[in-house]
Amino acid sequence: MxxxxxxxxxxxxxxxxxxxxxxxxxxxxxxxxxxxxxxxxxxxxxxxxxxxxxxxxxxxxxxxxxxxxxxxxxxxxxxxxxxxxxxxxxxxxxxxxxxxxxxxxxxxxxxxxxxxxxxxxxxxxxxxxxxxxxxxxxxxxxxxxxxxxxxxxxxxxxxxxxxxxxxxxxxxxxxxxxxxxxxxxxxxxxxxxxxxxxxxxxxxxxxxxxxxxxxxxxxxxxxxxxxxxxxxxxxxxxxxxxxxxxESLMKNAEVVGAHLIAGARALMEKHPLIGDVRGRGLMVGLEFVRDRRTKERATTERDALVKECFRRGLLVLGAGRNAIRLSPPLVLTKEQADIALRILDEALASLPR
Ligand SMILES: Cc1ncc(COP(=O)(O)O)c(C=O)c1O
The missing domain is CATH 3.40.640.10 (Type I PLP-dependent aspartate aminotransferase-like (Major domain))
Incomplete structure (x- = not known):
């Protein structure tokens, strides 16, 4: 009915x-x-x-x-x-x-x-x-x-x-x-x-x-x-x-999200392609630029990164013209967040310069 x-x-x-x-x-x-x-x-x-x-x-x-x-x-x-x-x-x-x-x-x-x-x-x-x-x-x-x-x-x-x-x-x-x-x-x-x-x-x-x-x-x-x-x-x-x-998952999003955001920010030192890391909880965005000063949008690089992450077992989606979103299930643990960060790091390093 x-x-x-x-x-x-x-x-x-x-x-x-x-x-x-x-x-x-x-x-x-x-x-x-x-x-x-x-x-x-x-x-x-x-x-x-x-x-x-x-x-x-x-x-x-x-x-x-x-x-x-x-x-x-x-x-x-x-x-x-x-x-x-x-x-x-x-x-x-x-x-x-x-x-x-x-x-x-x-x-x-x-x-x-x-x-x-x-x-x-x-x-x-x-x-x-x-x-x-x-x-x-x-x-x-x-x-x-x-x-x-x-x-x-x-x-x-x-x-x-x-x-x-x-x-x-x-x-x-x-x-x-x-x-x-x-x-x-x-x-x-x-x-x-x-x-x-x-x-x-x-x-x-x-x-x-x-x-x-x-x-x-x-x-x-x-x-x-x-x-x-x-x-x-x-x-x-x-x-x-x-x-x-x-009971627990909203808190988990706050705690693991803060860990994920801090880890993504740390990647900025190694990868100048990351222009900005932003988000709250487990709603995290990374914006990619060819030059941090001009903020020229790294669109093709972003698309290549999404594919490279996929090949390595990490699902990320594009957002806007040159950003990706990390929007994992709220049951994510810190250990799993670290695996995602490692794959992201390796995928970024593998992109042609
Ligand atoms: C903010 C927002 N509103 C609405 C929608 C539409 O939802 P649905 O695909 O379930 O129709 C989406 C889907 O991506 C969304 O992100």
């Missing part, structure tokens, strides 16, 4: 668990779908429905999924959008703060991005009182594992609140304990209006969730649904996953 029509006990239990960990005050409601993109579609629809506004702002470099609404906000690679337009009207993009690339202080980098919204978008393109939501990744994943300054999320919260705009945080990649806290947004002390989850939430079984305070998710039954979204098997996996995260 469909959880849309009748209750599964497990779905209600998962709703309670999510309410206990949600990064904003409750009472909460959760929508259950099968993937990250569905979680974001739900958040978009909810934002439009509850504010009665139509426009949405997202960020360059963002990845929010591949269904039409989420894809319209995705601004990572042209290939993901090419051939599918026109996409959802009323979407706007602003720069995401990248202190490594800007070369400016954290606050100046934040100011550039917030000013773009206020001085460009709100002056030339869209009235703030027509914007339903800003959707943001608290750490930009696919776009390069970019950790924004804390002031960015705080100023974004202040700006959205001032204009009655909802703040949606996409925690599909950064959530569920990966950064050492249940949600990456918690590092900034900001309360979002809607949080979306998928990927790690059910340890690989299909589940996507959008959670919001009940005052925002007040749409009547039938307004939005998915037949087997939040099926009992996926819900059982999520309940077990959350228990494990709370």
């Amino acid at each position: 469909s959880g849309t029509d009748f209750y599964y006990e497990l779905q209600a239990r998962l709703g309670e668990e999510l309410s206990a960990i949600a990064p904003m005050p409750g009472p909460h409601r959760s929508f259950f779908g099968n993937s990250g993109t569905e979680a974001n579609e739900a958040a978009l629809k909810l934002a439009k429905y509850s504010t009665k506004r139509h426009d949405i702002i997202a960020f360059f470099g963002a990845f929010h999924g591949r269904t039409m609404g989420s894809l319209s906000l995705t601004a990572s690679k042209v290939r993901q959008r090419q051939g599918f337009g026109p996409l959802m009207p009323g979407t706007y993009h602003a720069p995401y703060p990248d202190t490594y690339r800007s070369g400016l202080s954290a606050d100046a980098t934040t100011a550039q991005c917030i000013d773009f919204i206020e001085q460009q978008l709100f002056v030339h393109l869209v009235a703030p009182d027509e914007v339903a939501a800003v959707m943001v990744e608290p750490i930009q994943g696919e776009g390069g594992y970019i950790v924004p300054p804390e002031s960015f999320l705080q100023r974004l919260r202040e700006l959205t609140r001032r204009h009655g705009i909802l703040l949606i945080v996409d925690e599909v990649q950064s959530g569920m304990g990966r950064t050492g806290k249940m949600f990456a947004i918690e590092h900034s002390g900001v309360d979002p209006d809607i949080v979306t989850m998928a990927k790690g939430i059910a340890s690989g079984l299909p589940l996507g969730v959008a959670t919001a305070p009940a005052s925002i998710m007040s749409w009547p039954p039938g307004t939005h649904a998915s037949t087997f979204g939040g099926n009992p098997v996926a819900c059982a996996a999520a309940v077990a996953t959350i228990a494990l995260l709370r």
